[in-house]
Amino acid sequence: MSRRFKTPQGAFSVEALGMTMRFGDFTALDDVSIKIEAGSFHALLGENGAGKSTIVKAIMGFYRATAGTVLVADREVEMTDPKVAQSLGLGMVYQHFTLVPSLTAAENLVISRADAPAIINWKTERAALEAFLARMPFSVPLDQPVNRLAAGEKQKLEILKQLYLGHRFLILDEPTSVLTPAEADEVLGHVRALTRAGELTVLMITHKFREVMAFADDLTVLRRGKRVGGGKVADLTPADMAAMMMGEAPTPSNRQRATVSGKVVLQLDGVRAMDRSGLKPIAIDGVALRAGEILGVAGVSGNGQMELMEILTGQRHLSSGKIILNGAPYTATRAQAKQHKVRYLPEEPMRNACAPRMSVAENLAFRSFDENGGEKPAFWKDSTAMARNADSLISAFNVKTSSPSARISSLSGGNVQRAVLARELTGNVEVLIVSNPCFGLDFSAVATIRDRLVEARNRGVAILLISEDLDEIMELSDRIIVMSEGHIAFETPIATANVAEIGHYMAGHA
């Protein structure tokens, strides 16, 4: 048995030895060892389901590993409970924010302390917080409710909170997934400065090679629950990392792009609406989508892309302006969508495009259940056709479900994504509006989906691609527009597109 001990001041090392984790028959982690040196910035790479979060949860005490030990500052520790990890100074910054949205930054920090006083003297607390922030390389506004902070500021506040709590070993779980490249560089730069100063040890889960190359000292790669490589980042190239992650280097898809010069299909001009908070206006002007092109909409999440999607799906009320589709006003009713052959993949497909308690087969039939080939909608449900439709889509899009009659809410996020894509991409489509189509999918699935999008484009389908993944936009688009603060800030054809320039507009420096 290990005794509780105080970890030293400043950064300390953490080591996991021979970690194995089994859930029933399934081995999520197989004898994985990882050592994070004191004061180092260690990256943990791997595809979805490689076991990254499992090992991290085992280190933090959320899971009890089937076998293996955790060493903190070279002492063996029994991680039975997240509280043990916290008391030793291990902290975790999650992918989703754990801040309380309606509390201010100051309130969030003070209440997160285990020894928060019964009566809070805001004067002295404010003074202490400001003194703490003065020692930190970055700062956040203390008096704003967290739900008014930008994503980058929230992420900074999450990291500040861990440091404020005295944690000196941080696990960052894909910390930059909601940040602009510039914000990501800023936050990670500060974190690295703290590690260099010997104040902090960091383990970062990521799949962005760029960040690993730029900031990490060491690297561990997991694949299917096994450690398949690692070492000093300085000795490795992105190609090496990709090879370790995927087993072999990915074959770059050489998609044929036919030149299809199409007429304008969809037009948005003078469209005005309010954003989700009801405080900021959304103003879309001069968007014209042509047949046979992919128009990429880039932007940091929360700059109006979600609202743009809701406007196009008819979920958001317009205060003025019109959507023009094939020369006629479009209000996104089911009849209009059917007439103009418009299909959607909205954000959060489970919430916006599925009936969670209905079966996979039923959800897959949403576009076709009332069709019988004739003009009038069918009255009786055709179960055989529905089952046939489900079987073909499930196998064509590789949807992993226990059965077509399983509730769609029992599927994982990536599989829901695939199921909705299967439904929306199949049949006679002329306009396709997609939001983050590859979110949460693994490498092979991503390539398949992107191939399908380009193939549809070559058939003359007009595709509006809203994505937070700039690489995806750069790879697929014919033309790119950038959304910032609720309006279109920039437009460029792909031939002259430049990531730095786009990033500049994404960050709102117009």
Added chain:
Amino acid sequence: MDPVDIGLWGVPLAILAGAIRVSTPFLFVSLGECLTERSGRINLGLEGTLIFGAMSGYAVAYETGSPFLGVGAAALAGVVFGLVHGWICKFKGVNDIAIGIALMLLGTGLAFFFGKPYIQPVAPKLPSISLGGWSDVPQVQSALQVNVLFLVGAILAVFLWWMFRSTRVGLVIRVVGDSTDAARAMGLNADRVRLLSTAAGGAFAGVAGAYLSLYYPGSWNEGISSGQGLMAVALVIFARWNPINCFWAALLFGGAGALGPALQSVGVTQGYYLFFAAPYVLTLGLLIATSSPERAMQGAPAELSITK
């Protein structure tokens, strides 16, 4: 003293008097509901708690001769109802609104059952403080007969506002009400916080009931409540979950409730019954006016089942 004829001035005066006199139950129930909802649960049972509080407060005041013991008993009864609600709601799959309605009916039924012998006897009333001594007009003096509980309620509103802002307990309640996940990550037991918040909220509603039976109207009968417990729920939404706003909203509702009788007293005979409906119309009107189809409700605790 003979009443002085003050003509139409009687209407605003009566509204002011009504605002002070009628608002107290609204104030207590809404503060209780505010506290409960800030922790992320909605307790619709406060109407039942209020009626049971009215009965138990009246009964204990009659038996002991002390109206303050009655108020204490009503608060205790409220705590019991709150604890029952909080305890049942911690189970998985239980809906707090359904339990609230069940407890509302239970509280009303139990109050009528146990309250039968107390409809006739007369219990001692709660004392009031005269704040109208500066005026010679007896109407003003009687309008400014302020009950102790009104003052307690006003202080309580400020206290709750301060508590939500500057105490550990207040912040914990807000954290739990806003995000169960964040609360769990902090090692807080969300169910226990909600249990205690609901119990405290129930106590406030019990006190509101005691005010009804021990001061105004000041007797126990089965029609004692005119839906204050339910309207207080709407009032909390209108007050955007802010205790200080609850105080002003309660005054507004009290004043609206006094409109009908006030018009009647100055000789308006036509349609004054319509003005008796003023608080209800006001409830509807305010909820429509302050809501928006476009944006989410501001200030609503995110864990509340009605705002999810």
